[in-house]
Amino acid sequence: MKILIRSGRVIDPASGRDERADLAIASGRIVAIGQVADFGADREIDAAGLVVAPGLVDLAARLREPGRKHQGMLESELQAAAAGGITSLVCPPDTEPALDEPGLVEMLKFRARKLSRCRLFPLGALTRGLAGEVLTEMAELTEAGCVGFSQADTAIRDTLVLQRALQYAATFGYAVWLRPQDAWLGKGVAASGALATRLGLSGVPVAAETIALHTLFELMRITGARVHLCRLSSAAGVALLRTAKAEGLPLTADVSINSLHLSDVDIGYFNADMRLTPPLRQGKDRDALRAALADGTIDALVSDHNPVDDDAKTLPFGEAEPGATGLELLLSLALKWGEDSGVGLGQALARVTCGPVGVLGEALGSLAASAGRLVEGGVADVCVFDPEAAWRLEPGMLKSQGKHTPFSFASTGMALPGRVRATLVAGTVAYEASPV
Amino acid sequence: MLSRRNPQLNAHGELIHLLSIEGLPKAVLTQILDTAGTFLSVNDREVKKVPLLRGKSVFNLFFENSTRTRTTFEIAAKRLSADVINLDIARSSAAKGESLLDTIANLSAMHADMFVVRHSESGAPYLIAQHCAPHVHVVNAGDGRHAHPTQGLLDMYTIRHYKQDFSSLVVAIVGDIVHSRVARSDIHALSTLGAAEIRAVGPKTLVPGDLREMGVRVCHDMAEGLRDADVVIMLRLQNERMSGAMLPSAAEFAKSYGLTPEKLKGAKSDAIVMHPGPINRGVEIDSAVADGAHSVILPQVTFGIAVRMAVMSIIAGNEA
Secondary structure, eight states: OOEEEEEEEETTTTTTEEEEEEEEEEEEEEEEEEOOSSSSOOOEEOOOOOSEEEEEESBBBBOOSSSOOGGGHHHHHHHHHHTTTTEEEOOOOOSOSSSSSHHHHHHHHHHHHHOOSSSSEOOEEGGGGOOSSSOOOHHHHHHHHHEEEOOOOOOOHHHHHHHHHHHHOHTTTTTEEEOOOTTGGOSSSEETTTHHHTTTEEEEEEEEHHHHHHHHHHHHHHHHOEEEEEEOHHHHHHHHHHHHHHHTTOOEEEEEEEHOOOOOGTTTTOOOOOSSOOOOOOHHHHHHHHHHHTTSSSSSEEOOOOOOOHHHHHTTTSSSOBBBBOOOTHHHHHHHHHHHHOOOOHHHHHTTTHHHHHHHHGGGGGGGGTTOOOOSSOOOOEEEEEEEEEOOOOGGOOOSOOOOOOTOOHHHHOOOOEEEEEEETTTTTEEEEOOO | OOOOOOTTBBTTTSOOOOOBBBOOOHHHHHHHHHHHHHHHHHGSSSSOOOOTTTEEEEEEEEEOSHHHHHHHHHHHHHHOOOEEEEEGOOOOOOOOTTHHHHHHHHHHHHTTTTEEEEEESTTHHHHHHSSSOOTTTEEEETTTTTHHHHHHHHHHHHHHHHHOOOTOOOEEEOOOOOTTTTHHHHHHHHHHHHHHEEEEOOTTTSSOOOGGTTEEEEEEHHHHHHHOOSSEEEEEOOGSSSSSSSSSSSHHHHHHHHHHHHTTTTTOTEEEEEEOOOOOBBBTTTTHHHTTTOHHHHHHHHHHHHHHHHHHHHHHHHHO
């Protein structure tokens, strides 16, 4: 199959390329970028007025499989990813059961390949059942397809176990993905501060994040482990990350679309759609996260996709299940951040394409050289979108089973920029918007 | 983000639910207190009834146990001639696994006109107010740590009764502020009514510094907290907090923060002492103070019924 994407604005954030050009694809690879005349394409996509960008890479999306299929099916969630322009995604191991055995990982990868063209990269559980006691078979899990090891949202309480997990992972060069949160201080339902105090919600202090970061950095110095910090949430956490990166610790980090755009005051009158993990912090924290994403201290923006059904959300705030749908919002919220912050389209795209690929690094194998980029000879994972389209998010329009989002038009009153028109994975169309 | 209308008020700014004192205009608070004044005399009549809620059904939904508050709501509703149905949800539906909103839907189908709700989770009455039929009114009878607005209002009624004007008053609230819905409602009400100074007094585990963001003066020293106070509101120390990581023991709390006649001497000579009840004698308050000349704890209970009558009659008269 030969596909020609004609006359689009081709943006490759990694190289800085931003020009009107054709993109020729054959056998799953990009064969030419420029003025392409005699290509003999089987299919042409007219991209005039559209942006042709690398497919998005999302480092945090829960697909609810294995386990909680009533909240999201692999099929629906992978469709949602493709509709969101996402061509590769990383899923955390907090499924039911947790991804702590090679068989589970193989089955998940097998099912995903059958259902969708999106590339799925699971994280293995760092400890069995995420219980923080016994290490998993990391070499076996890596062979099965895991790109790193994680505790998802369950912090390891025992510092000795954490040290050994980092030591063991470092032995083989596996990356460890951890959300910095102290198990004891992190038990509240909203960020500590004026709003939580006023609403009488139990708080999670900033120290829950900074104490975990200090512990982690010390253990990294001892063990030499490479760590990816998931979902940073505070200005103080950003400051610590900045210093640790300057010191040369092998660190990367991401932030969620929620923490990038919202703050605790958006909880309003106990809106359970704002019940999120990590909790929304104050405006100054959001500003620091935005600045850190702009200057590259934070490497990637993630959807933190977490489909939660009505039964689990229509509860009092503290009892509602944390999480929001995000796969179909990642592009628009990256673009919105690009506009609001003035970093521009290229930088905004970098944080959802080459930035996250840099986090994954060698774990991607042969894909590492060209995923998240548009280069001749590289893999043809492409997102074609209309940068001028503004749309109003109504939960019913989402393909994801998760309809709960803080960004619905009804709760924000704001239109979102950018609409995906086509998504290609390995040179094959994985999603195409119906013609307007 | 959109700023949404306060869900307690209709488009005309009238009270349709009572969920929290926060965000209510001074005029609404004053209206409730004034109306309560007219109901006080009803309580003194031989036939203690007015027909304002005749034919209406008031459902007491107590997801958390409470005998006293439920009883005062029941009395208030009955004096307004309403039919009162008490549901002890803690021991029925919820125990059978029915969800909160299913319970509400079922009770709405029984043609409830008003829900009086107590729940252990902050914000639960908001969820109910959002999901019940438009003609149903919701009164928050205490949600988690968030609010206990009728208690806050009866405290204001009591203070106004003894002190008239709020603008010169120094009010000290003593004890477990961080977990207290009463304290939050008192603080919002006192701020709205213009109290000169609101103090939160207790150890740092129970009175954290971020309470300052609610506009209170935080005092960890009891003498400083009581100095020249016009009103002293003692909070109940919940049993589960009497020992553990919050406090080493009830006795140690009493030593530093229990209100004794000696400590009370630091307050103004005409200070009044309040308590939402039930009191722990010898823990947060000495019997000599609870039963003494400064105590207005029992009048609070009497005023509480009039205030609850006022709240129910006002919201029942306003359309969503």
